[in-house]
Amino acid sequence: MSHVIDRRELEFQLFNALDAEALCESERYNDHDLTLFKSILDTAEKIAIDHFEPHAAKADEEEPKYKDGKAIVIPEVKAALDKYIEAGFMTAGFDYEHGGMQLPALVTSAIAALFTSANTGTIGYPFLTIANANLLSVFGCDEQKQKYMEPMIDGRYFGTMCLSEPHAGSSLADIRTLAKPLKDGTYALTGTKMWISGGDHELSENIIHLVLAKTPGSPAGTKGISLFAVPKYLVNYDGSLGERNNVDLAGLNHKMGYRGTTNTLLNFGEKGDCIGTIVGQEGEGLKGMFHMMNEARIGVGIGAAAIGYAGFKIAREYAAERPQGRAPSNKDASTEQLNIIEHTDVKRMLLAQKAYTEGGLNLTFYGAWLVDKIATSKTEEKAYFDRLLGILTPIIKAWPSEFCLKANDLAIQCLGGYGYTRDYPVERLYRDNRLNPIHEGTNGIQSMDLLGRKVAGDQGKGLQILMGEMKKTIQTAHASKNEKLKIHATTLAEKMTLMGDVTTTLLTTATSPEYLFMNSHDYLIAMGHLVVAWRWLEQALVADRLLVEEKADVAYLKGKLQACTFFFTRELPHITVYATTLTAQDSTCLDTDPDWLL
């Protein structure tokens, strides 16, 4: 049975909770309609189930091998990617002018979630390629667009993002890769890049690396960083492949999960000139990279929610079919056993998984919807949505990567001993998802981005917009006839006020950046819980309306309401503990002498 995200769930998120159809009223998405979206989901679902999911376990067991300087992956990966490219998914999100289908980010995000839930390793290659081509579409020169971007959109070339180095992961200011200008305007790169996903393979004709490097004499820190497009094979003016550039595969990383995607150590220019062309201007490398990074962070959140959901789906189906034990009040062992989904503690674990993963899906799809709103709005509205997405981005990246991972952990627990074996995918899904709190900026980095750049740096304007949106939902809930939702609305309003007060305290009393950031992870989690509670109230309001209006899918919609209640009664209250720590400006961690820990 497939663990690809349920169609019912995706349609609820896209067409009920977030109105994908309304996006088609904009000029940008005017050619599209609901029928098209559904037929695209049909195709994606079919390819995900038929071609991606079947080799997910094999790709994990038989991870990429290093052989004669090449990374070899199992053949099923290319076969699946061929189907994906054939069906046009590589082009889905690109503008018409670049040969794309110009689909809303909301829809391409649903497609991304579908494929990720099927096989996160294999889908990694196109995701990196799309992000790379996207960056070039904005910051690349015409030649780069023609030589690199177009073949990537065609699915002939794949792409990578080369940021980290063995000694510099989170601290980009300290990278050492050097790009020396040559007389013809190109650059010769030397250096080593670490953790490069898709850094080598034989899946595409060429690989385009986007590489952060410093130019000679550039200032210390991030201001000295530029961005370069560096192909595996040089590309001639007619688009044919030239000779091999000096990008060498120094080794493969052997990971806990996510094994289907090669992860590499790359040497640039070790054995001869490694030629790259600059993307944008010297010293503006981070501008381009952060454009991409913000999209990548939303992508991480979507992936984390999708992998969490896949585990939830397996767990609930297992629980519905596995007989074990009896009700606590039934001591008669001669009676039939219950399926474990009848046991309250198993229901708890399933409700938690539902609350985390469907909350995560809604939150991350909302982020994608904001991307669409930004793309289709006029200046003032655009700035509004831009601010809102800005403050939400670190939460979208970090919250699902912690709580949907926790969902994967609970899925293992639901399956008991079976869940601990590799005969069921739940342990693999956990291992796959464990990357998400780490890459594209650790969650510690996200917490500083949230509190520093997005809250303090924006003088609280983004936060005001966010709370304004929450208030609209609270008002809608108060106007509904569902008494439970009114109570949740009151709770949400209280917690919102609490976090507003916490924020004011932090911004007005922290005497140094050290004090501001000393409990930033608690702030991130508390804000994440607040935001997800809001997204759950939104989902519950929609479910409540559909229950009254349509009277179909009753069990599914009641499940939405119950998961909302679970989140409000069992998860949201933990905010108060974080708020206390933050308001009291608890300095336990800051005050700890490193020697006390050794």
Next chain:
Amino acid sequence: MSHVIDRRELEFQLFNALDAEALCESERYNDHDLTLFKSILDTAEKIAIDHFEPHAAKADEEEPKYKDGKAIVIPEVKAALDKYIEAGFMTAGFDYEHGGMQLPALVTSAIAALFTSANTGTIGYPFLTIANANLLSVFGCDEQKQKYMEPMIDGRYFGTMCLSEPHAGSSLADIRTLAKPLKDGTYALTGTKMWISGGDHELSENIIHLVLAKTPGSPAGTKGISLFAVPKYLVNYDGSLGERNNVDLAGLNHKMGYRGTTNTLLNFGEKGDCIGTIVGQEGEGLKGMFHMMNEARIGVGIGAAAIGYAGFKIAREYAAERPQGRAPSNKDASTEQLNIIEHTDVKRMLLAQKAYTEGGLNLTFYGAWLVDKIATSKTEEKAYFDRLLGILTPIIKAWPSEFCLKANDLAIQCLGGYGYTRDYPVERLYRDNRLNPIHEGTNGIQSMDLLGRKVAGDQGKGLQILMGEMKKTIQTAHASKNEKLKIHATTLAEKMTLMGDVTTTLLTTATSPEYLFMNSHDYLIAMGHLVVAWRWLEQALVADRLLVEEKADVAYLKGKLQACTFFFTRELPHITVYATTLTAQDSTCLDTDPDWLL
């Protein structure tokens, strides 16, 4: 560098926090003294580091293989076990009368923790064997002791525990393995047992399986269950090996972690008579098994804490040596980077790991100390300690298996991308530890044991004893000169009263077992946090006294005080959320229709 538990930490736990030396005043441990204990720890540490730790990664990568009906493990396992047996560790805990060293459980637990932190897979074999021999020492007949127990204590035979079947894990009442009495007083067993650790290997001359089975015509449920000793090779009266008994290896389970220990599916009597002898009386199988199980549950807690600690040790040492980034207020990228242990969010993750794992070690060693107090006390005192250990056992099993696992997760995060690779042991330690919330009774089962059998079933007497012990610590803290510890004592007293009230509410108002148990996991976690806070206050009081009296090891002792503060300020407050759920008798989970989850 080794990730075996620090000697300093073990000595603090055994000789400062728990007075191992005082145990030697009892008749039972009269021959022992501190010097002996230390020299045993020396030997254990050396063997763990030299012979167990080096192949831990290899045993994980090259898991046991099924070949011609046999389970083949890498040769390093036997080499390490030979050293272990040679040094006398198999005999350490057994009474003199059985050829043992009659060491206190507190000391053998420290040895167990040492070896587990080095290599949980390899040490699994002796642990199972010791548990098996222990059971036979209490419930076996003379022939079983002579034929099976003695060679196990000698390290020539290994043992297993065969409880679960493919369809019956948590629900032992539903096992189907059948034992038919034969004319000579032995039994012929038929059936299949699942998840049998150490179920086959070539590490020992023979394997003694302790098998739960039903006899013909026995009543339904657990009352119909008997226990049998079933050897892999029949044993002749002179102790020589006879022919192969019909216990067949049907297959190996391929696990997420803990891979060094074979985990098997065994068929009994499929290809011919499988002969076993009954241990104790017909229908009393669970009595023997639960004697063993209670010890095994303490063992699970010790192992979980030890594996969590190993991850913490790696994380703190990595953090102390990995330069990355600068202080938030330092924007000058030309200055040297800090080691990440200086970053407050990394300190948070390390403090949490310290609080969880050293809290877990203290809690579980306290459990072992109670085993010693039971073994050395007169009737009335014995009953007192027995009750106390009874109520603590489900907490000792479950709390470390959740929170020291969380420590392993945080260790991965501290190492970032490196932590996600198999080049560092932290991801393996996570995978190894992930078994602990599942086996020897899932944590859901533990929560019902705690609330049902240990609290309600005992009319709250065990809980009263536990709270009485806590009150002593609170009084000691109030008498100390450390103002912070007085505040913690007040907090602990408040939370203790809160959990007392919660318990009273549950016991007096739950109208059915379903209502009593509907939030039992929350009860377990809340009680676990309360108990661990108490154990931390104990540790802090000892550290405070040593700081004042000895003025040595200052950084280490200040670390203890800081971890205590961290636990009290950042972890313990979450109790109030669980208490609210419990007191309000929140029925969200109970009321959820399974269809709403599908």
